[in-house]
Amino acid sequence: MKFAFSTLGVPGRPLQEVARLAADSGYQGVELRAHPEEPVHPGIGTTERAEAIREFERAGVEILTVAGYARIASVGEDSPVIKEMESLCRLAKDLGASFVRVFPGGGDLPPAEADAIAARRLGAAAETAADLGVRILLETHDSHRTGADVTRVLGLVGHKHAGALWDVMHTWLGGEAPEATHAALSPFLGYVQVKDVASRDDLTPLPLGRGVLPLAECLAPAAPDGWVCWEYEKRWYPTAPELPGLLTAGREHLLAVIGDRDSGDGSAAAEPSGT
Structure with missing residues (x-):
């Protein structure tokens, strides 16, 4: 299994620093938040795109995802939303x-x-997306929080370049059991996005394994060669501990969870109750 982290956890950091942090912490990839606050977004030019590639290639780290903010079911005209997705796809292709x-x-x-x-x-x-060789993933989030919700959309689309991103917190908040989420999303799944929180009433990000999210259950059916990305929402919770000091322990926790799964003994990886 390969590990990535989202730059939502290190908001505004230079790309060189992000790439080095990933390499030094044992992460193979990074999910780049594509927002004007960040170094990479659809508005940057060819020079900036080429430099981004160089920084991550130097570090031996993959740019896994361009994490955009298109809201594809929002009220309004179709054209601006489609154009936003297409610009994100072109950025992903270039990177x-x-x-x-x-x-x-x-x-x-x-x-x-x-x-x-x-x-x-x-x-x-x-x-x-198909022409550019990338895949658009609809995240389990907001109005479509569960795997069942996202599957309704993807079933209507029926295109292999449209898939799902499983944010484990949102399916948990939606009351969907991990095995049900996996059953719904498995035909469409791009990868799993993990995090941890204290409770339904306190979504401040915590180090992996310190909260109540059922990470072991969510990763139990994950593909051995798939990606897992830690989305630590530091950008929205500025008082949360800094992510860089947590990354190595977070990766080790995920390795332990996956190891328990692969050994057939999930007891040591059981998450705290409260789901």
Whole structure:
């Protein structure tokens, strides 16, 4: 299994520092937050894109994902949302990233209406993604929090360049058991995004294994050659401990969880109750 972390945990850090941090902490990849606050976003030019590639190649670290903020079920015209996804896909292609992350963003729309809007837009953008050799992943998030929610959209799209990103916190908050999430998402899954929190009422990020999220159960069915990405939401919780000092222990925790799974003994990896 390969490990990555999201730059949401190290907001605004220079790419050279991020790449070196990943290499020194034993992570094979990085999920780049694509936002104007960050060094990499769709508005940067060819020079900046080439420099980003060089920094990560020097460190021997893969750019796994361009984590965009397109909300594909949002109210409004289709064209701006499709164009946003396509610009993210072009950025991913230029950086050598495999994936683009998008959000549902359906708000209070009736589920069937939100599903139809999201599927129509995602289907259109998936054609561009296919031409560029990248895959758009719809994250379990906000209006489509569970695997069942995301699967409704992806079933309508029916395109291999449109898939799912499993954010384990959101499916947990949605009351969906990990085995049900996996069953729903397995035909579409790009990779798993892990994190840990204290409770449903306190979503401040914690070191992996210190909170209540059922990480062992979520990773139990994960593909041995797949990716797991730690999304530590430091950007939204500035008082949370700094991520760099936690990365090595976080990777070791994930290795322990996966090792217990592979040995057939999940007892040592059981997460605290509270789900």
